[in-house]
Amino acid sequence: MTVKGWFDSLVVPPYSAVVELTSNVLIDSSFMPGMPPNDPADRIIIATAREHGYRIMTRDHKILDYARQGHVQAIAC
Numbered sequence: 001m002t003v004k005g006w007f008d009s010l011v012v013p014p015y016s017a018v019v020e021l022t023s024n025v026l027i028d029s030s031f032m033p034g035m036p037p038n039d040p041a042d043r044i045i046i047a048t049a050r051e052h053g054y055r056i057m058t059r060d061h062k063i064l065d066y067a068r069q070g071h072v073q074a075i076a077c
Helices: 003-010 023-028 040-052 061-068
Strands: 055-058 073-076
Touching: 023 040, 040 055, 040 061, 055 061, 061 073
Parallel strands: 055 073
Antiparallel strands: none
């Protein structure tokens, strides 16, 4: 299976989708409330979740700590 085929098999509406990375998300990732993680990728993930009302499933303790501050929804896995 190709990488694209594998990826396409994971993105099955209505259970999952690929969202556009917008300028709003990128800007919001630089101006987050509380004490967000320093990692720019983590901040973009968080800003995307906040923008769309998504819940993040992660093992990343910094994102989980930020969720405990009440700024994003997250589930530990």
